[in-house]
Amino acid sequence: MTSPPPSAGVILILLITSATTTIFALGGGATTLAAVYGGATTTICTLVASQPTQPIQCWTRGKGVRTPLPSATSFSAVSGGADVFCGITSGAAALLCWDADSLTPRRLYYNVLNPINSITIGDSQICVLTNLNDVVCLRGESPNKGPFKEISCGLGFCCSVVEFNDSVVCWGRNVRDRVSTNSEWSYRYMNVDIAYDIEYSFSNISMMNVFVGGGHACGISVSGLVICKGNNDHGQLNVPSNSSYEFSGLALGANHSCAIRRLDNSIVCWGGNGGFSGGLVDGVSFESIVAGVDFTCGLVSSNFSVVCWGVGWPNELYPVGVSLPLAKSLPGACVWRSCECGTYPQSQELCSRNGNICRDCDVIPVSNTPPPWLSIPPPPLTVKDSSRSRGLRRGLVVFAVVGSVGTFAGILTIIYCLWTGVLFGKNKIHNSVRPSTNDVNNNNAPKSSSSPAIFSRSFTLGRQGSRLMRRQRSGTSSKHTERAEEFLFSDLVAATNNFSIENKIGAGSFGVVYRGKLPEGREVAIKREETSAKTKKLQEKENAFESELAFLSRLHHKHLVRLVGYCEEGDERLLVYDYMKNGALYDHLHDQNNVEKSSSVLNSWRMRIKIALDAARGIEYLHNYAVPPIIHRDIKSSNILLDANWTARVSDFGLSLMGPDLDDLEFKPLKAAGTVGYIDPEYYELNVLTAKSDVYGFGVVLLELLTGKKAVFTSVESGRSPINLVDFAVPPIQGGEVAGLLDPRIGPPDSREAETVEQLAYTAMHCVNYQGKERPTMTDIVSILETALSLCDCSHGSISSDPLSILSE
Structure with a gap:
């Protein structure tokens, strides 16, 4: 599939009018919904809404609903992978992880100076993207390129988008293939350098994001189209026809892919030998979705409940359309900062007046012919616009004059420095230091903040x-x-x-x-x-x-x-x-x-x-x-x-x-x-x-x-x-x-x-x-x-x- 080139220089800032639709691949990322898979364990975790704090709640197959920590501990995101899930504490300085079976806690990361932007978990990887755009893998190998702006891990490998050129970088090998043995799921290792193959497949494509599944990866290109690369044994690369920026993200399992439409937050799935299509969740709007190996779960927009579906989901317990017995879940993190693109409706109630849920700001390049779901005519040029343009031109002339004067003064300064010898070290520097032995470290002096x-x-x-x-x-x-x-x-x-x-x-x-x-x-x-x-x-x-x-x-x-x-x-x-x-x-x-x-x-x-x-x-x-x-x-x-x-x-x-x-x-x-x-x-x-x-x-x-x-x-x-x-x-x-x-x-x-x-x-x-x-x-x-x-x-x-x-x- 070829991407239509965007119109040169035309950028539209689009404010999504619904909740932030956050979607993640098999390993997931930092959202308020997480899926844990592996062996007989199936666990779904969310952040609890309408409480003074935002604790984590989990439903585990055969064990019911459990709370990993006392409700006094607040979190901003949760992510799941193979037999483990992790939560980013409010403030993003610490990462806490639990074994899904025993709920034994472990803290893997703590850095108040370099907090976490997002986390992704695969079967053998736990990686975080920090505030400095570095990827730190706390379990599994780390990449040696960067800085990064997106990251995702799946079955045995991870991929990320490099910040400065929108290229895809992947690392890891030994992809695990899930097979059925005596009605139980098990894994076998295939010594396939799938990471290199997928990175190479994306080498000539500029991507906004990337999501990793079993043996494939998908993402949205800068032109707004969904692109998938890798293994296609189960149709997981057969992306439905779509317009630029029709989808806001992707969620990938071992051999299936799902996405959410921007227009109505509905779900589209493909792959999995057809086991994820057929209108299973038609007419339902979702705030976010995550994928396990062979199932997908979503947070329903109407009541903030969680429903799951797919060939690997235990339908005998909770069939498609039946919500899990979890309390109302947050559609986004509760934060105290101001929201650049507005707050989510019901934000105060969902956060119990302890912060707000912010909407995402999407920056979308728009072609000359907008997609069917987006038809916003350009504003006409009015007399007021023309006068503003003339004012801008006058301002540029003034700026040029002032700049010329400054340049002339700078040249005179350089000539003076050359004449006095300062630039060549002829004038010695006084042998002084910042005063104080006792001032700097005085016990009564204020301590520096950890911010x-x-x-x-x-x-x-x-x-x-x-x-x-x-x-x-x-x-x-x-x-x-x-x-x-x-x-x-x-x-x-x-x-x-x-x-x-x-x-x-x-x-x-x-x-x-x-x-x-x-x-x-x-x-x-x-x-x-x-x-x-x-x-x-x-x-x-x-x-x-x-x-x-x-x-x-x-x-x-x-x-x-x-x-x-x-x-x-x-x-x-x-x-x-x-x-x-x-x-x-x-x-x-x-x-x-x-x-x-x-x-x-x-x-x-x-x-x-x-x-x-x-x-x-x-x-x-x-x-x-x-x-x-x-x-x-x-x-x-x-x-x-x-x-x-x-x-x-x-x-x-x-x-x-x-x-x-x-x-x-x-x-x-x-x-x-x-x-x-x-x-x-x-x-x-x-x-x-x-x-x-x-x-x-x-x-x-x-x-x-x-x-x-x-x-x-x-x-x-x-x-x-x-x-x-x-x-x-x-x-x-x-x-x-x-x-x-x-x-x-x-x-x-x-x-x-x-x-x-x-x-x-x-x-x-x-x-x-x-x-x-x-x-x-x-x-x-x-x-x-x-x-x-x-x-x-x-x-x-x-x-x-x-x-x-x-x-x-």
């Missing part, structure tokens, strides 16, 4: 410096005197008892660290440069001493270790810091003697989250508030130190680099630097350094706090082979099995802590994403950890107080 508005913080900061990232050199010792105190080498020898082994407390990027006491009694940590040939060669490349001195003498923040002074005498290079009484985070997490819960202050979830927040604030300061911004390049638990008050501070800037714009910059240094287990794999393999490299290292630290394991560890089970902590921890987190990862020294979190521990786990998972662009910023992380800590202190109204948390299973 998406926090993104603005990282984009409104003034950035200074050359476009090229560079290491700042501090020059000779005479240049340091204004920035740090200069010590005599003899004084530091005396302070450390001649650098005795008893005073050795660690090692840094360029030397050994000793504990010392200055003549006035102040305790300090003194880092002495090593002088071996190997170390000297490394220092010629990195010059860690100069880096630390350059950075720390100009950085002042309560979550960065403070530089007291330095010493340069002959070949000796030493740096003097505030002494961190409680040592490194690494030692507290991995000390073999720390086996009892009472043996360390850090063996509580609240304290670990506080430590994580402290360190995150220090790194955020480097990225966003230092001028120029700084990439640390060696974030790890041994570089997070704890002072006498157990406040965490970031240390060791020997590998750090600075640059003006960490959001856009991709910098390729001579070689990747960092520590095994913490180094960003994208940086290591591609030599591309960004601020997200620090985020990766911090994500590994979060996993250490969560599990108590080292970044690289061994176990008896692995045969003493090294195990990467990221590879060990991320798959269970993706599968919602956080409880099995937790550090046993702390014990299971209580009801107040469960929410925060899950936030810690999911934040860590996002931080260690292979692609840097997929990782959050440090500003995002600070906001999440602030919320987590507040929930840990007081979790009234938190979801984790209900028995649905995965940590309480």
Whole structure:
């Protein structure tokens, strides 16, 4: 079938006058109606209408109507697949899933900064489309292309529409074929790369959406016609004749397809060897429909009941036309935002005055000859229209004049900058930072919100410096005197008892660290440069001493270790810091003697989250508030130190680099630097350094706090082979099995802590994403950890107080 080309440049905004007709394929998407299939299980779920909250209700064959959770929990959408269904909580930050048989809850997703737009479930896939247009598959493989605007999963594979070019992308294989054995349904696997075949079939077609069934997929093209590709053994590709935009969507089963007409919300089905046609639901209008493997269900417009039909539906219980014994169901999500295209009739009653149901706004390109169901003549051109056109032309002339003046002023500015040398870095930038060590993190200062508005913080900061990232050199010792105190080498020898082994407390990027006491009694940590040939060669490349001195003498923040002074005498290079009484985070997490819960202050979830927040604030300061911004390049638990008050501070800037714009910059240094287990794999393999490299290292630290394991560890089970902590921890987190990862020294979190521990786990998972662009910023992380800590202190109204948390299973 060929698509008639739309008239060039003609767009009509059509407001559907009935409810939003939401239709989904076999796996479904985010709507208020879901079908669960598989084995002997048949379950239909909806969102309950006319209640202060919007809970989920389910009818299960042989078990009747059940409520998965107490009615106090509110949802905005529900979706079903093979033996499982999931609900998106109101606000779209969390995804909760249940086994259809036992109704055991599990939370698979939680991210207040990247909420869920929609969800689709197949037989082996659970995938969400996030607010950032990314597809995250929580069960099954994820696609490697995007961003996306539509997504659907079916029997063994998924498809999505790419946002910027309307192309179809599919992934997955091993399509399951349903066969009958002794009157029971079972599955067999066919090793068919159906995903590739269907993607290829759609390769030259621009699509608005796509829906996946058993071995086929259908969608509506940008020209408005229904197009199906794939297997046609049962007639599932035999689309009835239709006009452009006659149908608003599709619902696909294993071997049948259904759609809703825009004109009257009636149903049209094809395929299934004719078992879904024949006027089964003629004359009935539906708000939405979903498909199981071999049946279809719809939400009836007249009374918001649910009816089902098809060859696989148990007609002996509820024949076609007989509603399931479910309470009145919502036709759409109840939301508090304003509705751009108007609200649905009865919205207030259906939402019990707690929000509104919004209509969808359809943008439809209209050809010169509109379809039969749409006949709206173009408005005539009136005198008023003509005068408005003349006014527009006058406005454009004024705009052109003003623009010319602005362009001329810009050229003069560039000439001035060239003359003064600013563009070539001849004018030095003042070595200043955003004021405050105590202002930024003052306990009395307001906390940042967990709302998406926090993104603005990282984009409104003034950035200074050359476009090229560079290491700042501090020059000779005479240049340091204004920035740090200069010590005599003899004084530091005396302070450390001649650098005795008893005073050795660690090692840094360029030397050994000793504990010392200055003549006035102040305790300090003194880092002495090593002088071996190997170390000297490394220092010629990195010059860690100069880096630390350059950075720390100009950085002042309560979550960065403070530089007291330095010493340069002959070949000796030493740096003097505030002494961190409680040592490194690494030692507290991995000390073999720390086996009892009472043996360390850090063996509580609240304290670990506080430590994580402290360190995150220090790194955020480097990225966003230092001028120029700084990439640390060696974030790890041994570089997070704890002072006498157990406040965490970031240390060791020997590998750090600075640059003006960490959001856009991709910098390729001579070689990747960092520590095994913490180094960003994208940086290591591609030599591309960004601020997200620090985020990766911090994500590994979060996993250490969560599990108590080292970044690289061994176990008896692995045969003493090294195990990467990221590879060990991320798959269970993706599968919602956080409880099995937790550090046993702390014990299971209580009801107040469960929410925060899950936030810690999911934040860590996002931080260690292979692609840097997929990782959050440090500003995002600070906001999440602030919320987590507040929930840990007081979790009234938190979801984790209900028995649905995965940590309480």
